[in-house]
Amino acid sequence: MVGVDPKSTTHDRAGLAMPVGTSPRLRAMALIAVLVPASCLLAQCGKAPPAGAIAANAHATGSDTFEDRFPTPQFKDRFPSDSESIKWPSRSEIARAEPQRQRTVRTERITPDPAPAPSSYRVASYAPTLPLEKPREDLTALVSMKSSAFPYFGENPRSEAPFLNVASGDRKGHRSYSGKVYWQDETYNDSRVLVHVPEHFDAKRPGVIVVFFHGNGATLERDVRDRQQVPQQISDSGVNAVLLAPQMAVDAADSSAGKFWQPNGFKRFMEESAAHLARLYGDPGSAKAFANMPIVIVGYSGGFLPTAWSLEVGGITKRIAGVILLDAVYGELDKFVSWIENNRGGFFVSSYTRYTRKRGLELMAMLREKGISYREDMDGPLRPGSVVFVQTRNGITHRSYVTQAWTEHPVKDVLLKMAAPTRVASASASR
Secondary structure, eight states, X not given: OTTSOGXXXXXXXTOOEEETTOOHHHHHHHHHHHHHHHHHHHHHHTOOOOHHHHHHHHHHHOOOOHHHHSOOOOHHHHSOOTTTSOOOOOHHHHHHHOTTOOOOOOEEEEOOOSSOOGGGXXXXXXXXXXXXXXXXXXXXXXXXXXXXXXXXXXXXTTTTEESOOEEETTEEEEEOTTSOEEXXXXXXXXXXXXXXXXXXXXXXXXXXXXXXXXXXXXOIIIIIIIISOHHHHHHHHOBSEEEEEEOOSBTXXXXXXXXXXXXXXXHHHHHHHHHXXXXXXXXXXXXXXXXXXXXEEEEEGGGHHHHHHHHHHSSOGGGEEEEEEESOOSSOHHHHHHHHHHOTTSEEEEEEOTTSHHXXXXXXXXXXXXXXXXXXOSOSOBOTTOEEEEEOOTTOOSTTTTTBSSSBSHHHHHHHHBSSSOBOSOTGGGO
């Protein structure tokens, strides 16, 4: 202290120099004047004061401790330490550690504007968000498409009556064959399509587009993606294939085909999908390849109806390399027979349970009348012109048929037995 004789000063327990004879009250006031700025500084920098200073503060003021009033944030509360940091394993490490691991694919709904720019499309993947020349991971998206099955405001071609045949005020709906009314805004208003491109897909090689028509009471995410594992079956096959699965009637006991009832409806759907597949693949220039790629239609259960009408009036019959019906022969037999008879370059598979056996036998009889041969097993390859009927054993349920029919994962099995598409990855590599 300048101007004060050292002999006339004393030091309190906090190390503060004070003139001899200073009263305790003045000593306390001086001590507070020093400690308060120090506590403010410590609170700002987030560091606890030395233990001696806290003790002196508590002794001088008689209050609770600094930690009680100003708890110091701990580093571990904000950031993990090096030993706690999450280290993401590589795909090869995952494959070695968990060879039977179920694939998890992030899905993001994408609803484009009428004329979307490529930059408006975002897909979720495990890879960093960077411009990609080709996919690094399985890519799955829900894309809104104008040409998808719904919404549909046309006629039911069977009755030639408006499809939306029930009204309640401004609200319109459809009365199904069972008599139940489904409202347009709840059941027939979802234009999304599940689009899936496996990581191993190569647009420069021969490939195939799988179009999956789901059955009644289904949604794309809950059923097609997660329960029936259709995207996973496509990837696990290792075949150079991609997937399109339009949302039909949402979670309803209804098989209506919507826009696929219309002449050239399936053609419009495939033409629009080419650009979406190219964007998801990461190369807009690949749209031409997708626009000419062969198509395999898979119809499960109530999906028989859009399958049959796509074959009959879809407008691109010659591109269809094969048709697979999974417990789906409920009607429209004439349309299936016509396609088989007039497209001997494609294959046809109908696998059924005892519930659809009667219609399956009827379809076989119609083919015999036309001199078209068929086999009743899935033991051999599927070549151009192959016609196969398979009755699955008792105990196989209709609900689980997309994952358990004549074999586990029947969609994957059909792709592996097809003669044309290139197999570009092993099944184990895609897990």
